[in-house]
Amino acid sequence: MSATQELKDSDARNVLHGRASAAWKQSWFWAWATTICVFPLIWVGGLVTTHDAGMAVPDWPGTYGYNLFLYPLTAWLYGPFDLFIEHGHRLLGSLVGLLSIALCAAAWSTETRRWYRWAAIGLLLAVISQGLLGGFRVVLDGRTIAMLHGCGGPMVFAFATFLALSASSDWASARPVIPSRGMRWISLALLLSTIVQLILGAQLRHALPDTSPSGFMSLVHLHLTMAAVVTLIILLVAIVGRSGTCRDAREILTPANALLLLLILQLCLGFATWIVNYAMPWADLTQWLAKYSISAKGYWESLIVTGHQATGSLMIAASVWLVCRVWRRQGQLVRNPQSFTISRRVEA
Secondary structure (H helix, E strand, O other): OOHHHHHHHHHHHHHHHHHHHHHHHHHHHHHHHHHHHHHHHHHHHHHHHHOOOOOOOOOOOOEOOEOHHHOOHHHHHOOOHHHHHHHHHHHHHHHHHHHHHHHHHHHHHHOOOHHHHHHHHHHHHHHHHHHHHHHHHHHHOOHHHHHHHHHHHHHHHHHHHHHHHOOOHHHHHOOOOOOOOHHHHHHHHHHHHHHHHHHHHHHHHOOOOOOOHHHHHHHHHHHHHHHHHHHHHHHHHHHHHOOHHHOOOHHHHHHHHHHHHHHHHHHHHHHHHHHHHHOOOHHHHOHHHOOOOOOOOOHHHHHHHHHHHHHHHHHHHHHHHHHHHHHOOOOOEOOOOOOOOEOOOOOO
């Protein structure tokens, strides 16, 4: 490619970036606002599951006959804890729905990228679907629906994260600097592995009462096996990200390092979750902890179990972060730098 052609392409990118920057700021704000609010929604939803509070409010879409938004504040704040977290979960879900609508309005009024506008609609539909699943879980009192609802939350979180990242300055300024396709497929394998791990974890958290001991232990072994797979892939990401192959794409080290930290935290929380749920033969290990007894809904026990589930959602979102940074630097962008499409090769 000649120097003149490179200069023309650079000028064209600058012009397109200038036109899109104002629109992207609105999309960026609402996408990040939605993403930030989805995480506490997942956390409170995890508390609902941990405390078996899904039926604390037996009607839907209202709350004990009241409109969701008109339920007495004192009854909510000073009532039973199960009611507090279930009604709070519904209010947070409504907030995320309103933010998703605002994101759609911003995308369709200012965005030049057609795929982004439709993706915003897709996020809104996903949020609505999650709300309906939550409502059906109450009306039908079904644990299978509760499991689907629990899996859907992190997926919405990942989707919102993708929309926030694709409206960021990093997405607009990324250049094709990774010549190898290896990192692309490693990052995608990590994302898929974390999703599979989420599904297995949901099977354990929402295990049916008639699940046989052998069936439950099979799920545990699968969950542990997938945890080992995720660990190996994250270590591979850390190694390849620091290799010469990615020497010109140091930006991928940020999500890679975040994944390493989340992995360490998640492994610790996973071990602690097993202890607070099923205990250990403390008398054979140490007399100091021999008197520990399981408290299924204790304060620290609830935080540990819910934190393990919420950190899994963060790992999925961090995997999306890695995928976005790697894939945007994998190939030559075509037509304009705001395009979602990439070609299959890097210009020399």
